[in-house]
Amino acid sequence: MKILVCIKQVPDQESRPTVNQAKTWAGYDENASYWINRYDEHAVEEALRIREMIPKTVVDIVSLGPERVKSAIKRCIEMGADRGFHLYYDHDDYLSPSIKSRLIAEFCKNQEYDLILTGVMSEDMMSGQTGPMIAARLGVPSAASVIKLEINPEKQSIQVERELDSGHRCSMELLLPALVAVQSGINRPRYPSLSNVMRAKNTEITEIRGTVSTSAYEYETVERISEVGFNRTGIRLEGTPAEKAAALWQLLHEKFLL
Amino acid sequence: MNHSIMIMCEQSEGRILPVTYELIFCASLIADRYDSGITVVLPGNIAGADSISGADLLVINSPGLAEYTCEGWEKAALLAAEQIMPDIIIIAHTSTGYDYAPRVAALLEGGCITSVAGIEFIPDGIRYRRSGFHGKLDLLYKAGKPPLVITVLPGAFPANVQQAEPGTISYINAAIDPVFTSNLQFMIPDQSNTELEHAEVIIAAGKGIGKAENLQMIREMASCFSRSAIAGSRVACDNGWIEYNAQVGLTGKKVAPLLYVACGISGSMQHIVGMKDSKTVVSINRDPDVAIFRHSDICIVEELEKFIPEFIREAEKHTVKGKKQIPIY
Numbered sequence: 001m002k003i004l005v006c007i008k009q010v011p012d013q014e015s016r017p018t019v020n021q022a023k024t025w026a027g028y029d030e031n032a033s034y035w036i037n038r039y040d041e042h043a044v045e046e047a048l049r050i051r052e053m054i055p056k057t058v059v060d061i062v063s064l065g066p067e068r069v070k071s072a073i074k075r076c077i078e079m080g081a082d083r084g085f086h087l088y089y090d091h092d093d094y095l096s097p098s099i100k101s102r103l104i105a106e107f108c109k110n111q112e113y114d115l116i117l118t119g120v121m122s123e124d125m126m127s128g129q130t131g132p133m134i135a136a137r138l139g140v141p142s143a144a145s146v147i148k149l150e151i152n153p154e155k156q157s158i159q160v161e162r163e164l165d166s167g168h169r170c171s172m173e174l175l176l177p178a179l180v181a182v183q184s185g186i187n188r189p190r191y192p193s194l195s196n197v198m199r200a201k202n203t204e205i206t207e208i209r210g211t212v213s214t215s216a217y218e219y220e221t222v223e224r225i226s227e228v229g230f231n232r233t234g235i236r237l238e239g240t241p242a243e244k245a246a247a248l249w250q251l252l253h254e255k256f257l258l
Numbered sequence: 259m260n261h262s263i264m265i266m267c268e269q270s271e272g273r274i275l276p277v278t279y280e281l282i283f284c285a286s287l288i289a290d291r292y293d294s295g296i297t298v299v300l301p302g303n304i305a306g307a308d309s310i311s312g313a314d315l316l317v318i319n320s321p322g323l324a325e326y327t328c329e330g331w332e333k334a335a336l337l338a339a340e341q342i343m344p345d346i347i348i349i350a351h352t353s354t355g356y357d358y359a360p361r362v363a364a365l366l367e368g369g370c371i372t373s374v375a376g377i378e379f380i381p382d383g384i385r386y387r388r389s390g391f392h393g394k395l396d397l398l399y400k401a402g403k404p405p406l407v408i409t410v411l412p413g414a415f416p417a418n419v420q421q422a423e424p425g426t427i428s429y430i431n432a433a434i435d436p437v438f439t440s441n442l443q444f445m446i447p448d449q450s451n452t453e454l455e456h457a458e459v460i461i462a463a464g465k466g467i468g469k470a471e472n473l474q475m476i477r478e479m480a481s482c483f484s485r486s487a488i489a490g491s492r493v494a495c496d497n498g499w500i501e502y503n504a505q506v507g508l509t510g511k512k513v514a515p516l517l518y519v520a521c522g523i524s525g526s527m528q529h530i531v532g533m534k535d536s537k538t539v540v541s542i543n544r545d546p547d548v549a550i551f552r553h554s555d556i557c558i559v560e561e562l563e564k565f566i567p568e569f570i571r572e573a574e575k576h577t578v579k580g581k582k583q584i585p586i587y
């Protein structure tokens with residue numbers, strides 16, 4: 001079986017994004033740390049588990065982005081993935097998921113993956129579009145927000161359980177090839193083993209420079225970015241932890257909550 | 259510019275879900291300004307269609323649309339789009355909406371904006387608002403070449419129930435038959451949690467508590483209040499610190515206590531929908547820019563391990579010996 005896991009590298013959520021001069025996008029300074037999107041880490045783990053069940057399975061990783069995303073791909077190889085592909089794309093403005101999914105679908109065209117796994121969304125932008133769009137462009141079925149999956153090799157199908165709103169669930173069967181966007185809670189991602197860390201040192205990540213001219217498409221764009229507004233009063237308590245604690249007690253006491 | 263707006267009706271078991279009226283409200287804001295046509299597409303024969311006013315209806319009849327499949331809904335949307343030729347397609351951002359909406363956009367070669375929280379009008383057209391960058395920034399989007407598919411967050415617009423002119427009804431008889439997908443089972447796991455439902459004060463733990471041992475501190479904080487319970491964000495539940503039946507949010511519980519204290523929770527919109535109706539919200543977080551602060555009445559920028567023990571000490575100072583409050587969890 002041939003599996004592809006699409007991963008995104010995301011900035012640490014406690015880093016502060018700085019809005020550019022044109023107010024059309026935001027970036028992070030050199031000190032910001034990046035990690036693998038949490039949902040995608042679950043997808044990698046799920047792929048590795050399938051490989052443990054089904055012999056001769058190959059797990060590929062692909063990520064789109066600037067040079068730094070290589071470290072995220074490497075981390076997946078350290079977790080146990082077989083091969084890494086880097087779709088090099090250095091952008092510091094909004095890149096529509098429509099374009100991302102085009103580039104990744106283009107990459108998939110001649111690879112004949114039986115299963116493509118992604119996270120249900122990215123932690124930073126939360127669009128949740130790239131996965132389903134890749135599937136649509138490849139003409140394969142997809143399921144989003146999957147919290148359980150099982151491959152049926154004889155039937156060439158995958159049985160998935162989707163999480164619906166309010167915690168309801170439904171199960172369904174998709175014919176392979178298919179794309180599954182996994183939800184957190186599906187598994188606990190493993191830590192890299194020493195042997196895989198050693199192996200990753202000698203594993204080349206294949207870099208692919210985009211061939212699709214993105215300017216040919218006119219998808220949605222981000223026109224303006226602003227600080228978020230406040231939906232509530234948002235009073236900030238000041239002082240030492242003890243002073244803040246006293247102030248909070250007082251405020252809650254006045255509201256008869258204490 | 260006039261627009262042609264297509265809305266995908268959100269349904270469950272053959273009934274229209276209220277969020278559909280919110281989508282109609284959203285569309286009517288555009289229609290009022292630009293004199294645009296609105297068509298609501300009903301995948302399958304859905305009861306209560308006569309409750310829809312101010313829009314035309316297009317019913318797509320097909321045995322394959324008896325229940326939701328990504329494939330079926332995608333085909334229905336494409337079929338409808340062929341007839342309506344919309345430049346804006348509005349879908350609810352629900353577990354069905356986000357499953358198929360991006361696919362429809364890709365197949366129509368249109369742009370897509372998900373979890374739209376609002377729309378704005380500027381002289382040269384419509385802008386769509388959603389948050390990004392871990393919910394820290396507001397982004398205003400502009401459509402590219404039509405069509406544009408948007409998914410709208412439930413609750414972002416009021417439900418339109420006012421009576422407007424009823425529109426026309428047309429039907430398409432189609433042979434939509436999902437070939438790649440078959441539904442197996444629908445499940446409602448037992449997630450009841452009466453403590454949480456009755457609690458007046460909820461102390462909620464997020465990933466920021468860092469480790470299971472820190473739950474003790476959360477419990478102690480809860481015991482400072484009467485009729486209190488503890489709850490968690492999804493990550494806190496995924497990590498096994500809090501039971502899933504105490505998860506607050508989109509895929510968990512919707513709660514509205516007198517006081518909600520978010521401890522180390524970032525405030526993603528999936529969490530916010532579960533607690534936004536709380537009377538008072540207090541958030542403790544070490545990140546001064548964290549999204550949860552915009553949904554809070556009182557914000558405390560602090561490490562949990564420093565602040566919570568101080569708060570417990572403070573509360574104990576005020577408690578008369580032997581009259582300590584009894585939590586209900």
Ligand SMILES: Cc1cc2nc3c(=O)[nH]c(=O)nc-3n(C[C@H](O)[C@H](O)[C@H](O)COP(=O)(O)OP(=O)(O)OC[C@H]3O[C@@H](n4cnc5c(N)ncnc54)[C@H](O)[C@@H]3O)c2cc1C
Nearest residue numbers: 464465466491492507508509510522523524529544561562
């Ligand atoms: C389809 C779908 C459904 C979902 N449903 C839900 C749902 O029902 N409920 C839900 O909660 N989530 C849900 N999520 C997940 C949601 O998007 C977020 O990932 C999740 O809410 C984040 O949880 P968190 O805030 O605890 O963790 P994080 O986002 O990791 O935030 C941790 C916070 O703790 C702070 N922090 C860290 N250390 C400390 C410290 N020592 N002191 C103080 N602060 C600290 C950090 O600054 C950060 O703000 C859903 C996601 C999807 C895709």
